[in-house]
Amino acid sequence: MHRRFRMRFAAMALAAVAFAAPATRHAIAAEFKAGDIAVEAPWSRATQGGAKVGAGYLTVKNGGAAPDRLVSATADIAERAEIHEMSMTDGMMKMRQVTDGVTLPAGGSVALAPNGYHLMFLGLKKPLKEGDTFAGTLTFEKAGTVAVTFEVRGVGAAAPDAGAEHHH
Secondary structure, X not given: OHXXXXXXXXXXXXXXHHOOOHHHHHHOOXXXXXXXXXXXXXXXXXXXXXXXXXXXXXXXXXXXXXXXXXXXXXXOOEEEEEEEEEEEEOOEEEEEEOOOOEEXXXXXXXXXXXXXXXXXXXXXXXXXXXXXXXXXXXXXXXXXXXXXXXXXXXXXXXXOOOOOXXXX
């Protein structure tokens, strides 16, 4: 009797998480680690049907005593991934590829978010649909490679979600 109750309770708990409101689901964010590096809440926005590019966002924390550097990324849904930076120059929004990587200060964190550093997924193999996930890797100069899973959110999604913890 107790085993059946536990199994039924576990199934109901999983269903509650699966069908929770989007803000609730996003607050339960995954973390991926390699050495002193922790990658939190990788996500992407859904794309329109014919889109060939997408973007990826996440927060990287460096718990170590030495700086590290995010040097490259891959995603299984794209032909290639690049690190980009969005900035305002003379009132114009500009985007450029960051070829020398993103420095992660010792004991600090860096957010890859809309309107700043982010990942560009080029040559999408299929549209990114809200609720889907896809695999990717991040390569760090010292910590090595970290496998991550990106969650696809709605087209207009912004980060971080209200009430979710975030760092700059």
